[in-house]
Amino acid sequence: MRWEGGDGKSVKRLSLEELNEVEVQLAQELRLARIALVELLSEHDDTMVEKFLESEEDHLLVSPQDILDSLRRCLLEGKGRKIIPVFAGASFRNIGVQPLLDNVVNLLPSPTETPDPEVSIGGVKGGLRQLLSGELIVEQQEKETPAKAKQKKKSALVADSRGAIKQLHGCALAFKVVNDAKRGVLVYVRVYSGSLDKGSLLFNTNLNVSERAPRLLKMYANDAIEVDSLQEGHIGVVVGLKHTRTGDTLVASAGNKANPPEPLNTLQLRPINVPPPVFFASVEPHSLSEEKRMQESLAMLLREDPSLHVSVDEDSGQTLLSGMGELHLEIARDRLINDLKAKASMGRIEIGYRECPLGPSGPVTKIFDKEVAGRKGKAGCTALVEFYDPETSPTPDTHALSVETANGNQIILLAPELQVTTNKKGHEESPFLPAGLDVGTVRTSLQNGCLAALARGPQFTFPMHSTRVTLTLHPETHIFGSDTTAASLSAAARLATSTALHNLLSNPAGVPSGSPGTSLMEPVMNVIISVDEASLGSVVHDISSSRGGHIISLDEDLPITSTELSESKNLDIESDYDTDLPPIDPSKIYAPPDPFQSPTVAGASLPPDSGNRPRTIAAKVPLKEMVGYLKHLRSLSAGRGTFVMSVDRFEKMSAPRQKAVLAELRGGY
Structure with missing residues (x-):
């Protein structure tokens, strides 16, 4: 051709x-x-x-x-x-x-030949066909129901869940969001079950909001045809949705209800695990009048790409755009300025560091007593902050109300005096909680308050990492009847956790060794570099001496070991690496001659020790040293070197390196 x-x-x-x-x-x-x-x-x-x-x-x-x-x-x-x-x-x-x-x-396989699409519902993962047949709900209810519950109660729970599934009119995955200059925001969806109808209410299970679908389109390249419904297996476009993002699941209930019954409101199709961002750059509008337009454009970018994050630095007031790499942020900048026409500029790319405690803070008890949204709120909580390592830290108490691990941190909730029991319907309840406050709400409120405090470290203002927070709730001293609300519990958890974090820098009571302090952590990358034999020495020397990395292996088929993969998962990063895959034999792969090869190398009989023999280097290198590395690698290898990298884990910095990084962040002061 x-x-x-x-x-x-x-x-x-x-x-x-x-x-x-x-x-x-x-x-x-x-x-x-x-x-x-x-x-x-x-x-x-x-x-x-x-x-x-x-x-x-x-x-x-x-x-x-x-x-x-x-x-x-x-x-x-x-x-x-x-x-x-x-x-x-x-x-x-x-x-x-x-x-x-x-x-x-x-x-490629047809829709009938593909495997069962993965879904997540109520914290249980399985297949969509399992869900529709009721088998997945049976498994879920068996996990949630206590072992001593009677079979009749279990059967009733299963029947209720199956009845809820029957109310599923349609579910679809929003796999792409596009801002069209003429038609507005277009949400591309694939219908996995049932149908989506024009004018129906669609419940977004990721955002817990309902939106009406005013128009449905079928796209044929640039041409669009308006339709009344999208059937199972079809791909179409929903026009007019204001909140839906890439990767969200849309559910339509029978009877066009705004909120689907449980557990349908937790259904997620092909859930996406987005790694935490490691690069960030500042975004500034050209003038105050352009700030609103810039914020709208950034919101559009976030809807299109869920791996982008926007935050505001509390000290400087700068808007920070975070992403997965240099190219990622450069493409986002191009979309922001050229496609969305935002009058803004982006600062240089920076690294997203983390902060971790060097020891325990000692227990801190705080009582929150203020008005929240015009309503009096009063609640208390005790927090203890300490260093957390998944491999060496002690196992949490088995009687804990919950143990949550997120963003490299662990939150343990202890409430032994609540006397939590499970009722006939499978819901948790406690006699010590006021009316309108259930165990699930208490758990969620305390976790959210703690996560808010962990988003900002006490010394360097970077998000906390490798931190274990133990929150303890005593009904007699921390719950104050109807004044204790979900908002006040969340505020109490945030206040107690934040105070415990600041105690790391002072001399808290109960810590005889004084203030343990905190340390900076930086992302370290798994880097695999492909170069020829002639460039191997200079590249290895550059990695190990100039960039502070260390070489893991040379010319191995599996340079990333299973233990290193497990370490990377501690960052909540799901790896697609499959150790069951057979090794690739390069001798069985046909490849045409390289048109850019020099005439002396193009001969068929190439000696095994030739300087053009391909070599592979596996190394671990701090991410900061990999910014702009591609240009440097090409200069070292005469343009023939390539590399790929992925986040391995966050590691503590040495004192001299931390001092140098802080000096650079502060502009040399």
């Missing part, structure tokens, strides 16, 4: 015979590629072996349709583990789009 012109629309097809007359060398390479493809498929597909024998053992006589059928069988049976088709193209010039789309249809 030859693309003629610069727009990628005109494609000329040549047979192998026709190509042989024009470019003999390219035709010969295509023959080698076809032989390699048939040989590879024959290793995984017995039918391809039969077709090969029927073709008189001539690789070129195997029909294209037989190859497509074999590829499809390998993809479906091996679930993408054995064979991975790779297509080449140039998206900037629209080259290679047509064969890619054709083979999406030819090779």
